[in-house]
Amino acid sequence: MSSDPQILIQQELFQQKPIDGQVLKKLIEASLTWLRTNQELVNSLNVFPVPDGDTGTNMVLTMQAAYDEVANSPEKNFGKMVHSVANGALMGARGNSGVILSQLWRGIARALDSQEVLDAPSLARALAYGRDTAYKGVVRPVEGTILTVAKDAAKTAELALDETDSVIKMLELVVDAADESVKRTPDLLPVLKDAGVVDSGGMGLYYILEGMLRHINGLPLDTSLSVVKPLAAMNLDTTLELIEPGQDFEVVIDFRPNDGLDFNIFYDDLEQIGTSIQLGEGDGFYRLHIHVPTEKLYEPIEYTRKIGVVTKAAIENLLAQLEAMGRGNDESDLPLVTVEPGQIAVVAVAPGIGIARVFASLGVAAIVSGGQTMNPSTQEIIQAFEDLPTDKIIILPNNKNIVMAAKAAAELTVKNVAVVPSKTVPQGLSAMLRLIPEGEFNSIVEEMNQALDEVETGEITYATRDVEIDGVKVQEDQIIALLNGKLVLAAPTIEKACLGLLEKAHADHFEIITLFSGADVTAKEVIRIADSIRSAYPEQEIEVQEGNQPHYHFIIAIE
Amino acid sequence: MTDEITPLGSIQVSPKAISSIAYHAALQSYGVVGLTSKNIVDGLAQVLVKDPTYGVDVDYDGENLNIDLYVIVEYGTRIKAVAASVSNTVRYNVEKALGMPVHEVNVHVQGLRISNFD
Numbered sequence: 001m002s003s004d005p006q007i008l009i010q011q012e013l014f015q016q017k018p019i020d021g022q023v024l025k026k027l028i029e030a031s032l033t034w035l036r037t038n039q040e041l042v043n044s045l046n047v048f049p050v051p052d053g054d055t056g057t058n059m060v061l062t063m064q065a066a067y068d069e070v071a072n073s074p075e076k077n078f079g080k081m082v083h084s085v086a087n088g089a090l091m092g093a094r095g096n097s098g099v100i101l102s103q104l105w106r107g108i109a110r111a112l113d114s115q116e117v118l119d120a121p122s123l124a125r126a127l128a129y130g131r132d133t134a135y136k137g138v139v140r141p142v143e144g145t146i147l148t149v150a151k152d153a154a155k156t157a158e159l160a161l162d163e164t165d166s167v168i169k170m171l172e173l174v175v176d177a178a179d180e181s182v183k184r185t186p187d188l189l190p191v192l193k194d195a196g197v198v199d200s201g202g203m204g205l206y207y208i209l210e211g212m213l214r215h216i217n218g219l220p221l222d223t224s225l226s227v228v229k230p231l232a233a234m235n236l237d238t239t240l241e242l243i244e245p246g247q248d249f250e251v252v253i254d255f256r257p258n259d260g261l262d263f264n265i266f267y268d269d270l271e272q273i274g275t276s277i278q279l280g281e282g283d284g285f286y287r288l289h290i291h292v293p294t295e296k297l298y299e300p301i302e303y304t305r306k307i308g309v310v311t312k313a314a315i316e317n318l319l320a321q322l323e324a325m326g327r328g329n330d331e332s333d334l335p336l337v338t339v340e341p342g343q344i345a346v347v348a349v350a351p352g353i354g355i356a357r358v359f360a361s362l363g364v365a366a367i368v369s370g371g372q373t374m375n376p377s378t379q380e381i382i383q384a385f386e387d388l389p390t391d392k393i394i395i396l397p398n399n400k401n402i403v404m405a406a407k408a409a410a411e412l413t414v415k416n417v418a419v420v421p422s423k424t425v426p427q428g429l430s431a432m433l434r435l436i437p438e439g440e441f442n443s444i445v446e447e448m449n450q451a452l453d454e455v456e457t458g459e460i461t462y463a464t465r466d467v468e469i470d471g472v473k474v475q476e477d478q479i480i481a482l483l484n485g486k487l488v489l490a491a492p493t494i495e496k497a498c499l500g501l502l503e504k505a506h507a508d509h510f511e512i513i514t515l516f517s518g519a520d521v522t523a524k525e526v527i528r529i530a531d532s533i534r535s536a537y538p539e540q541e542i543e544v545q546e547g548n549q550p551h552y553h554f555i556i557a558i559e
Numbered sequence: 560m561t562d563e564i565t566p567l568g569s570i571q572v573s574p575k576a577i578s579s580i581a582y583h584a585a586l587q588s589y590g591v592v593g594l595t596s597k598n599i600v601d602g603l604a605q606v607l608v609k610d611p612t613y614g615v616d617v618d619y620d621g622e623n624l625n626i627d628l629y630v631i632v633e634y635g636t637r638i639k640a641v642a643a644s645v646s647n648t649v650r651y652n653v654e655k656a657l658g659m660p661v662h663e664v665n666v667h668v669q670g671l672r673i674s675n676f677d
Contacts, residue, residue: 090635090636090637091637093636093637093640094640095640095643096588096589096644097641098637098640099589099590099636099640099641099644100589100638102636102637103633103635103636106635133635136592136633136674137589137590137592137594137633137636138586138588138589138590138633139586139587139592139593140586140587140589142587279597399669413643414639414643
């Protein structure tokens with residue numbers, strides 16, 4: 001067992017009580033928490049560019065379902081409790097890794113059928129049954145995956161029976177074996193080796209086991225320990241967002257340390273030099289990433305030269321990069337809300353950066369750009385929400401041509417997706433106001449559907465050809481106004497089209513008129529038109545937002 | 560069928576070749592324990608046959624490549640998640656090998672194999 005006196009005391013305390021159903025509940029909770037703490041790390045281990053790839057998230061959702069099943073249960077019997085856990089995991093299984101995880105739990109539950117408390121022999125039997133059940137689920141098991149880690153863990157537990165009858169000791173050995181097994185996965189599966197990562201599902205299983213041990217040892221579960229990432233998991237693109245004032249240069253150094261690397265000392269020393277420190281490990285060498293001020297530009301290189309051999313160094317001027325990408329309507333700086341697992345997330349299609357911003361300010365979790373002449377594909381819509389850490393998704397297509405693609409996206413995913421068929425931007429915004437992220441999914445969807453009819457939508461655009469619809473005659477390039485998608489008038493100027501539209505919409509019976517100005521209308525013109533609308537409708541509140549949408553001079557919400 | 564014209568001649572990939580790729584990818588997917596004939600009248604649902612196109616239908620109409628899989632799934636797994644996963648795996652492997660997009664992968668769960676009762 002561990003030699004740390006603090007941990008020994010904790011283990012002693014744990015051993016005083018029998019490991020019954022209530023203790024299992026705590027262990028499951030610890031697994032879930034520890035897995036969630038390391039969720040992003042597991043996610044970053046993906047090698048296949050398939051939408052099924054969010055292993056960390058999938059495993060968290062599966063474990064969450066398992067825990068939810070037992071969270072309020074007063075059951076004392078370990079076997080009965082573990083059956084509930086398995087049942088929850090089965091119902092909540094997401095993705096490949098989630099399905100395998102649920103099979104492991106199913107096997108474990110079968111082994112412990114009506115066991116009152118857990119002891120070492122039953123733990124070994126449980127892991128063996130879990131392994132057997134998991135392996136039965138596939139004709140050609142691929143080694144170097146979560147299956148291999150489960151197999152190695154089970155084998156270690158069986159061997160440990162000869163030397164111990166302590167559950168804690170056995171779990172310690174199992175966790176160590178899982179760790180070793182995860183590290184070996186690249187040797188078994190070439191695609192992992194090529195990508196420079198270990199298997200994500202195996203890593204997830206390791207965290208589940210380690211979470212239980214950390215709980216027993218009284219160690220914290222909510223702070224990630226990983227200081228070294230696999231090389232492929234270093235995401236240097238995102239570090240640009242983290243630039244602090246004074247950190248003008250980005251330095252990336254590949255080096256081989258002469259002796260082993262003491263990460264604590266290494267990090268302490270580097271923190272004296274710069275910020276945004278990341279360390280990646282691959283095939284015998286390390287890659288260091290750091291942001292430094294100009295006067296310390298060469299210090300990271302000199303430091304690494306002292307502790308090893310530098311094989312490559314690259315320096316980039318961040319200020320120049322920032323200037324290049326700083327301005328402009330970059331979508332990456334949209335203030336999108338962060339979704340917590342289990343919350344409802346909304347994905348909105350927005351035709352312009354300004355409208356995207358308005359949606360973001362109302363709490364949208366992801367934006368897909370697209371509109372009248374640039375319909376996003378089903379795949380783009382799926383990609384927007386696949387990565388969100390929740391399975392309750394609402395899509396606002398905000399254009400009648402995109403409703404179909406959104407519905408197709410809803411059918412092609414295992415997530416629980418509802419399309420609120422907003423046909424215009426104002427309808428989408430109106431629906432957005434009803435969002436309560438923690439609310440009950442179906443009732444929120446219903447609320448949002450009802451909100452669609454509570455706003456009138458006006459659109460000012462130009463005709464692309466000569467046409468006569470609903471008695472309105474239009475020539476090519478003439479300014480036209482649409483009310484709720486129907487052509488209502490043609491006008492010589494944008495201003496006249498706006499005023500004519502508001503009249504047709506009986507805007508004097510409403511309270512608020514919001515104008516979203518298009519990309520091709522000058523600021524001066526927007527002010528002039530807004531002023532003339534204000535004088536025509538003194539009773540109404542007139543708001544102007546920069547929408548930046550193409551083709552539409554104005555999109556108008558009347559509510 | 561799926562042909563490509565190069566200056567040196569044309570490349571043709573037969574449906575049978577594509578079936579083989581899909582077949583192997585499907586059998587490596589977790590939860591799939593076998594492929595089976597789509598037509599029950601053809602006989603009893605056989606698991607684990609050696610013909611590498613058994614249980615896979617490939618249809619190419621000159622524009623879209625569609626794949627139908629007739630699978631047996633392990634009892635006790637979440638079938639929806641298994642089906643989504645096999646669909647992704649087959650699509651990924653076929654697209655990677657062929658370099659052309661797959662329009663549809665339809666997964667037909669023809670039966671369940673019960674290894675052990677709970």
